[in-house]
Amino acid sequence: MVQKYTSPIRVYKYPFELVMEAYERRFPTCDMIPILANTEKVVEEKSEDGAEHVVERKCSLHVDVPYLLKKIMGVEYIYFRQKNSLDRRARTLHIEAWNESYATRVVISENCRYTVHPENPDWTCFEQTASLDVKSFFGFESTVEKIAMKQYSASISKGKEIIEHFIAQLREEGITHVAPFEGASTAVPAVTVTEDQEQRRVRTDLSDLELSGADNDSENQLVSATQLHRRRSTADTAAPRRPLPPALSPGRRHSVSACIVLDGRSQLEADYIQRCLGNLTPLQESQLIQLRTMVSELVKGKTPGDATLLRFLRAREFHVERAREMISASLVWRKKYQVDRILQEYQSPSVVRDHFPGGWHHSDRDGRPLYVLRLGQMDVKGLIKSIGEEGLLKLVLHICEEGLRLAEEATMREGRPICSWTLLADLDGLNMRHLWRPGIKCLLRIIEIMEANYPETMGRVLIIQAPRVFPILWTLVSTFIDERTRDKFLFCDDDDFEHGLKVYIPEQHIPVFLGGKAECGISEGGLIPKTMYMPIEELEKQRAELCGDMDSIYHCVSLARGQVHEVLILNDDRGSVICWDFDIMKSDVAFSVLRTKVPITHKDEAHAHAHSGPLQVLDSLNPLSEDAEHRSVIDKNWKEGVDYFRVEPTLICHDGESVQGTHVTAHLGTYILQWRYQESASGHHGSPLELIDSITAHKARIMYFYETLRSADYKGSMTSLNSGTSGFSSLSSHSHRVPSTAASSAVSR
Numbered sequence: 001m002v003q004k005y006t007s008p009i010r011v012y013k014y015p016f017e018l019v020m021e022a023y024e025r026r027f028p029t030c031d032m033i034p035i036l037a038n039t040e041k042v043v044e045e046k047s048e049d050g051a052e053h054v055v056e057r058k059c060s061l062h063v064d065v066p067y068l069l070k071k072i073m074g075v076e077y078i079y080f081r082q083k084n085s086l087d088r089r090a091r092t093l094h095i096e097a098w099n100e101s102y103a104t105r106v107v108i109s110e111n112c113r114y115t116v117h118p119e120n121p122d123w124t125c126f127e128q129t130a131s132l133d134v135k136s137f138f139g140f141e142s143t144v145e146k147i148a149m150k151q152y153s154a155s156i157s158k159g160k161e162i163i164e165h166f167i168a169q170l171r172e173e174g175i176t177h178v179a180p181f182e183g184a185s186t187a188v189p190a191v192t193v194t195e196d197q198e199q200r201r202v203r204t205d206l207s208d209l210e211l212s213g214a215d216n217d218s219e220n221q222l223v224s225a226t227q228l229h230r231r232r233s234t235a236d237t238a239a240p241r242r243p244l245p246p247a248l249s250p251g252r253r254h255s256v257s258a259c260i261v262l263d264g265r266s267q268l269e270a271d272y273i274q275r276c277l278g279n280l281t282p283l284q285e286s287q288l289i290q291l292r293t294m295v296s297e298l299v300k301g302k303t304p305g306d307a308t309l310l311r312f313l314r315a316r317e318f319h320v321e322r323a324r325e326m327i328s329a330s331l332v333w334r335k336k337y338q339v340d341r342i343l344q345e346y347q348s349p350s351v352v353r354d355h356f357p358g359g360w361h362h363s364d365r366d367g368r369p370l371y372v373l374r375l376g377q378m379d380v381k382g383l384i385k386s387i388g389e390e391g392l393l394k395l396v397l398h399i400c401e402e403g404l405r406l407a408e409e410a411t412m413r414e415g416r417p418i419c420s421w422t423l424l425a426d427l428d429g430l431n432m433r434h435l436w437r438p439g440i441k442c443l444l445r446i447i448e449i450m451e452a453n454y455p456e457t458m459g460r461v462l463i464i465q466a467p468r469v470f471p472i473l474w475t476l477v478s479t480f481i482d483e484r485t486r487d488k489f490l491f492c493d494d495d496d497f498e499h500g501l502k503v504y505i506p507e508q509h510i511p512v513f514l515g516g517k518a519e520c521g522i523s524e525g526g527l528i529p530k531t532m533y534m535p536i537e538e539l540e541k542q543r544a545e546l547c548g549d550m551d552s553i554y555h556c557v558s559l560a561r562g563q564v565h566e567v568l569i570l571n572d573d574r575g576s577v578i579c580w581d582f583d584i585m586k587s588d589v590a591f592s593v594l595r596t597k598v599p600i601t602h603k604d605e606a607h608a609h610a611h612s613g614p615l616q617v618l619d620s621l622n623p624l625s626e627d628a629e630h631r632s633v634i635d636k637n638w639k640e641g642v643d644y645f646r647v648e649p650t651l652i653c654h655d656g657e658s659v660q661g662t663h664v665t666a667h668l669g670t671y672i673l674q675w676r677y678q679e680s681a682s683g684h685h686g687s688p689l690e691l692i693d694s695i696t697a698h699k700a701r702i703m704y705f706y707e708t709l710r711s712a713d714y715k716g717s718m719t720s721l722n723s724g725t726s727g728f729s730s731l732s733s734h735s736h737r738v739p740s741t742a743a744s745s746a747v748s749r
Contacts, residue, residue: 315455357525376429382528420459
C-alpha cells in the first residue's frame with residue numbers, strides 16, 4: 001500500500017533570499033540532522049546570468065533500523081538523490097528527492113517547494129509532498145514502512161526548526177538582509193479566491209483581530225477583516241500596497257489566514273493549524289489535508305470547517321478513508337434533515353423553556369463551553385409526551401449545534417484551539433422513573449445519531465450526585481456510547497463533589513444549587529402539567545412511526561364494571577426484577593401484584609419453563625369469563641395467604657395518573673400483575689336506571705408495559721433496585737404514581 005504525505009503550508013516570516021541563505025547552510029552536513037552522514041555534489045549547473053541554479057547531490061543516511069534488519073541489509077548507509085532547482089528571478093526553489101538504495105524494493109519520492117508568500121512578498125512559503133511504496137523487503141515490509149514513516153515524520157518536525165536556527169546564526173553574523181536577484185519580482189502575485197476560501201480567511205482574520213486586543217466592535221472587526229482580504233486578493237498587482245492596520249501588523253499576528261492559495265490550490269497554513277486546531281503530528285496534518293481535499297471534491301461546494309473534519313478524523317483514529325465515509329454519510333444526513341438551519345430556525349417550545357432543566361453556563365477551566373443538565377429533575381415521560389421524540393431530538397440537535405458555535409467563539413476568544421464542550425450532569429433525584437422504556441429507547445436513538453454525526457464534540461462529562469440506581473441506567477446506555485467517549489466520563493465523589501467540581505470548573509462558576517455562588521438561570525425542571533401533553537392519538541401515531549407496532553411496547557385494555565385484567569409472569573429466576581409502567585387513560589383502577597402458591601402458566605408457554613414442582617396450565621382451569629382478556633386465575637375458593645399472596649399493597653389509581661414500579665422477586669413461581677375496575681368513591685346511583693347507565697357507559701382504560709430483568713444483570717451495585725429512595729422498589733412497599741391534576745405539579749414523577 002502506498003503511503004502518502006502532504007504538508008500544510010509552512011510560513012517563514014523572512015524574505016525568500018534570506019531563507020535560501022539559511023537553507024544552503026544545511027550542506028554538506030548538519031548537526032541538527034544526525035541521520036544525515038554526508039552529501040556530495042554530483043551535478044551542478046548555472047545559467048549565464050546566474051538566475052537559475054541546479055544542484056544534484058548524493059546523500060548518505062545512517063541506517064537507523066533494528067539490528068537484525070541491518071544485518072540482512074548488509075550496508076552501512078542508505079543513499080538518496082536530491083535535485084534542487086533554484087530560480088532567483090521567479091524566487092522559487094523546487095526540490096526533488098528519491099532513494100537510490102533498494103530502489104526495486106522500496107520507492108520513496110519527495111517534492112518540496114519554497115515560494116514567495118502570495119500575500120506578502122517579504123515572507124516565504126514551504127510546502128512538501130511525499131510517497132512511500134514498500135514493494136518487498138525480505139519479509140519486513142510492514143516494519144520498514146513503519147520505520148520509514150516514523151523517521152520521515154521526525155525529520156519534518158525538525159525542518160522549520162533548522163531554518164530558524166540558521167537564520168538566527170546569520171543574524172549573529174550581522175546578516176539580516178540578502179538582496180534579491182536583479183529583475184526578481186517583489187510584487188504581490190494575483191490570486192483568485194473562492195467564496196468558501198474567502199469565508200475561511202475572513203473568519204481567521206477576525207480571530208486575529210480579537211486576539212490582538214483591537215477595540216473595534218464585532219461588526220467593525222468583521223468589516224475590517226473583509227476589506228483586508230479584498231485588498232489582498234485584488235488582481236491589480238501594480239497598485240501600491242496599503243499598510244496593514246496596527247492590529248494586523250506582522251509583529252502582532254499569529255498568521256495571515258487559514259488558507260493560502262498557491263497555483264490555484266487552497267492549502268492550509270501550518271500556524272493556523274497549531275493555533276486553531278491544536279498540536280498535530282506531521283502525519284496527522286497530512287491526513288487532515290487529504291481528507292479536506294477528498295471532501296472538497298465530494299461536496300463540490302462549501303467544505304465543512306477544518307475543526308469538523310478533524311473531529312471525524314479523530315473519531316476514526318486518523319484513518320482517512322473511514323473518516324471520509326463517516327463524514328459523507330453525515331453530510332447526507334444534515335442535508336436531509338436541514339440541520340444547518342437549526343440554529344436560525346429552531347424555536348424552543350414553551351414546555352422546554354419552562355420545564356427543561358438544562359442550559360449553557362460559562363465555561364470550564366480549560367475554556368470549553370459548559371452545559372449544565374439537572375437530569376435528576378427532568379420529567380422524561382412528560383417531556384416526550386409534550387413534544388414527542390422528534391421534538392426532543394430537535395432540542396438535542398440545537399444544543400449540539402450551539403455547542404459547536406460556542407466552541408468556535410471560545411477558540412477565537414482564547415487564542416487556542418477549543419473544539420469541544422463540557423457537560424455537567426447533576427443526577428440528584430434520579431430514580432427508577434427515569435428508566436421508562438420509551439424514554440430509554442428514545443435516548444438510545446439520540447445517542448446513535450450523536451455518535452454518527454457529532455463525534456468528538458464532548459470534551460468531558462462530569463457526573464455528580466449519582467444515586468445508587470445510576471449503575472442500572474449506565475449499564476443500559478454505556479454499550480451504545482463509543483469507547484473514546486466513555487473514557488471522558490468522570491464521576492465525582494458524592495461525599496465531596498464540591499471539591500471535585502473545583503478541579504474542573506472555576507469556583508466562581510459553580511452553580512448555587514451545587515454549593516457555589518453562580519446563578520445558573522436554567523429551569524428547575526419538575527413535573528410537566530398534563531395540559532401541555534400532545535393528544536394521545538398524535539403521540540401514539542408518532543411512536544408507531546418511530547418504533548413500529550405499538551403493541552410491541554404497550555398494550556391497551558378496557559375494563560367494565562366488575563372486570564379484571566391480569567398478566568401472568570412465570571418466574572424461574574429468583575432475584576429477577578419485574579418492572580411495570582402504565583397510564584390510566586379513563587376512570588379508576590385498582591392495581592395489585594400477587595403471587596400464587598402453585599405455578600401457573602399458559603399452555604403454549606409451559607414447555608418453555610422447567611419446574612421441578614407441579615405446574616398448572618391456565619387453560620385447564622375453569623375460567624370466570626369466556627373472555628380471556630378479562631378473566632382471573634385466582635379461584636373464588638382460594639384464600640389469600642394460603643393459595644395466593646399479595647406481594648405489593650393494592651394501589652388505587654385515578655383517571656389520568658401514570659404509575660411506574662418494580663418488584664424484586666424472592667420466590668420462584670407465578671407472579672400476577674392485576675388491574676381491576678374500581679368504583680368511584682363518590683359514585684352514587686339514585687335509581688336502577690342510573691345504575692344500568694353507569695355499567696354500560698363507564699369503562700376504565702389503561703395502557704401498560706411490563707418486562708422482567710434478569711437477576712444476573714444486577715449483581716453488586718445493581719442491588720440498588722432495593723433502594724428505598726427510589727420510591728417504588730420492593731422495599732418501599734408501594735409504586736410511584738403521578739396525580740392527574742395540573743395542581744399537583746409539585747409531586748415528582
